[in-house]
Amino acid sequence: MSGLYIHIPFCHSKCAYCDFFSTPRKETIEGYIDSILTEYELRCSEISSKFTTIYIGGGTPSLLPEKLLIKLVNGLCKYVEFESLEEFTIEANPEDVTEEWCKLILSLGITRVSMGIQSFDDSQLKFIGRRHTASDAIRAIAVMQRAGITNISGDLIYGLPNQTLESWKDSLERLLSMGLSHFSAYLLSYEPATRLYVMREQGRVKEASEELAQQMYGVLIDMARRYNYEHYEISNFSKPGCKAVHNSNYWRDMPYLGLGVSAHSFDGMNRRCNPNNIKAYIKTIESGEKYCEEEIETEDERHNDYIIVSLRTIDGISLSYYKSHWGELRYNQLIETAQHYINNGQMIIKNNQLSIAEEHMLISDRIMVDFIV
Ligand code: SF4
Numbered sequence: 001m002s003g004l005y006i007h008i009p010f011c012h013s014k015c016a017y018c019d020f021f022s023t024p025r026k027e028t029i030e031g032y033i034d035s036i037l038t039e040y041e042l043r044c045s046e047i048s049s050k051f052t053t054i055y056i057g058g059g060t061p062s063l064l065p066e067k068l069l070i071k072l073v074n075g076l077c078k079y080v081e082f083e084s085l086e087e088f089t090i091e092a093n094p095e096d097v098t099e100e101w102c103k104l105i106l107s108l109g110i111t112r113v114s115m116g117i118q119s120f121d122d123s124q125l126k127f128i129g130r131r132h133t134a135s136d137a138i139r140a141i142a143v144m145q146r147a148g149i150t151n152i153s154g155d156l157i158y159g160l161p162n163q164t165l166e167s168w169k170d171s172l173e174r175l176l177s178m179g180l181s182h183f184s185a186y187l188l189s190y191e192p193a194t195r196l197y198v199m200r201e202q203g204r205v206k207e208a209s210e211e212l213a214q215q216m217y218g219v220l221i222d223m224a225r226r227y228n229y230e231h232y233e234i235s236n237f238s239k240p241g242c243k244a245v246h247n248s249n250y251w252r253d254m255p256y257l258g259l260g261v262s263a264h265s266f267d268g269m270n271r272r273c274n275p276n277n278i279k280a281y282i283k284t285i286e287s288g289e290k291y292c293e294e295e296i297e298t299e300d301e302r303h304n305d306y307i308i309v310s311l312r313t314i315d316g317i318s319l320s321y322y323k324s325h326w327g328e329l330r331y332n333q334l335i336e337t338a339q340h341y342i343n344n345g346q347m348i349i350k351n352n353q354l355s356i357a358e359e360h361m362l363i364s365d366r367i368m369v370d371f372i373v
Helices: 029-046 066-077 099-107 122-127 134-147 165-176 195-201 210-226 245-251 278-286 299-311 319-343 358-369
Strands: 002-008 051-058 087-092 112-118 151-158 182-187 230-233 236-238 256-259 264-266 271-273 293-295 347-350 353-356
Touching (some): 029 066, 029 278, 051 245, 066 099, 087 245, 099 134, 112 134, 151 165, 151 210, 165 182, 165 210, 182 210, 210 358, 245 299, 299 319, 319 353, 353 358
Parallel strands (some): 051 087, 087 112, 112 151, 151 182
Antiparallel strands (some): 230 236, 271 293, 347 353
């Protein structure tokens, strides 16, 4: 069981909060798709198990011209057994979703769409540089549902500049009432090298207070429960049976191969990362060379990755796995560290799993620090 990730690093424009690698310059797009397929041939032997998920992310994969999306998916068809796939996701932005696009992705075997909505308040969308409006998002969801796409995930952001608790509730209510199978809700993070970060440094925007962020998170978990969503990772919620398989496999340390610039890979032992220079990527791949850099991890770093990823999920750390993998001494230290959080109700042990209590997940970073070696 393993995942295939394909990074499409092109966007119509750059959103103010985004630090993913993407560019609005699309002159290399055709050569880039050819290189993805060549990179697959060069690197597929790194992963020994069958691919059970494919995720085309970005950037904005929904901006790919029809002929390039067909070329990409048909190219992968030669190598990946599509019958073995449990999930095939593409990311989309609302302004790209049309009836024709839905028909196209369904005909290619794509079964799930993850759409960036971020807010249902037009002034907030404009402020953060999104190109679509709330009604574009509502229309896009209706178009997908009419076309028969049943596995749809929507992304929202909370803690946006000038976003009140009421406005957050309104965005959530609008999304949840549409009955999507899945949604993700992220607390806005001010990443260096983004426009929002610069604006905050210049005093032109104010970060949401910790108190407001906590209230927004409280509303989020209450409303998700009311609409029958399962909260299974700090930012992810699903209807029963609709957890994101590809992302869940990352959190379970399953192998994955990432193709394209800035994509990451993990073969079960070693992590690799592709640098983020599109022209250099195409040139290197076309000359028959791999473009990835090996990230040598120490035992401690592997341990810390496991802690960070596990404690973001509602299931948390499997204590039996932890003991068998990291040894008795570390296990005893883990339990000793956890005791303080268990006593104050911030962590729980249930079914031999140690996890952060749902209402405290927003401060998971602070708790995790104590478990890092
Ligand atoms: S569309 Fe997505 S990837 Fe592109 S700039 Fe905006 S947030 Fe970043």
